[in-house]
Amino acid sequence: MPRRSSSSSRWLQRQARDSFVRKSRQDGYRSRAAYKLLEINERDKLMRSGSRVVDLGAAPGGWTQVAAQIVGARGTVLALDVLKMEPVAGATVIEGDFRTAEVRAAAAAVLAGAPVDLVMSDMAPNISGIRIKDEAAAEELALIALDFAREHLRPGGALLLKLFEFPGTDELMRELKRNFDSVARRKPEASRAGSREFYAVARGFAPGCGI
Numbered sequence: 001m002p003r004r005s006s007s008s009s010r011w012l013q014r015q016a017r018d019s020f021v022r023k024s025r026q027d028g029y030r031s032r033a034a035y036k037l038l039e040i041n042e043r044d045k046l047m048r049s050g051s052r053v054v055d056l057g058a059a060p061g062g063w064t065q066v067a068a069q070i071v072g073a074r075g076t077v078l079a080l081d082v083l084k085m086e087p088v089a090g091a092t093v094i095e096g097d098f099r100t101a102e103v104r105a106a107a108a109a110v111l112a113g114a115p116v117d118l119v120m121s122d123m124a125p126n127i128s129g130i131r132i133k134d135e136a137a138a139e140e141l142a143l144i145a146l147d148f149a150r151e152h153l154r155p156g157g158a159l160l161l162k163l164f165e166f167p168g169t170d171e172l173m174r175e176l177k178r179n180f181d182s183v184a185r186r187k188p189e190a191s192r193a194g195s196r197e198f199y200a201v202a203r204g205f206a207p208g209c210g211i
């Protein structure tokens, strides 16, 4: 039998110890990430019954499940990931690389010109370990999500954006502040303490500002 690498063994051990992993299995969520969105939405009320939501970097689908439950049959959820994702009841799923114009056009076609209430992005690049490369990849994904939000949010809409504590992130936060009335940082309990990840909650989209 092939031996597991020490990093994948460590990952498996950490998963087994993790209370959010256990809870997600009990609650029927596909990922522990579901609890990050539940905590943020509980505090910030980003979506409600009837909301129109876009979920970028959605696989395996924890956030999509949470969003579909909250918006209900009157709302819509468009979920997108470069990885294949099992369908989620009440959501439309697109498979493709969001960095490509074709995939963004496919998402725009599903939205069909109707403005959305919330764009959320949990997209994260594959970490190479080369710091400068990883920072650039994370920043690229965040900027593309911000551009998409600027194109498709209704005035007053919101953006929930995964960011990382990198040197360039302050400038990204300033860019968010130029486009939204308020911007807050959130580090939900389910976000691992040792990770550089945090979430920006940007509310009150003001079209035309910051461009």
Ligand SMILES: C[S@@+](CC[C@H](N)C(=O)[O-])C[C@H]1O[C@@H](n2cnc3c(N)ncnc32)[C@H](O)[C@@H]1O
Pocket: 030, 031, 033, 034, 056, 057, 058, 059, 060, 061, 062, 063, 064, 080, 081, 082, 083, 096, 097, 098, 099, 122, 123, 124, 125, 126, 141
């Ligand atoms: C942290 S996971 C998302 C977890 C998800 N929110 C959940 O609740 O299950 C990050 C996701 O971003 C996706 N991703 C990374 N780069 C992408 C890209 N260029 N286009 C689309 N998805 C991308 C990855 O495939 C991965 O599934």
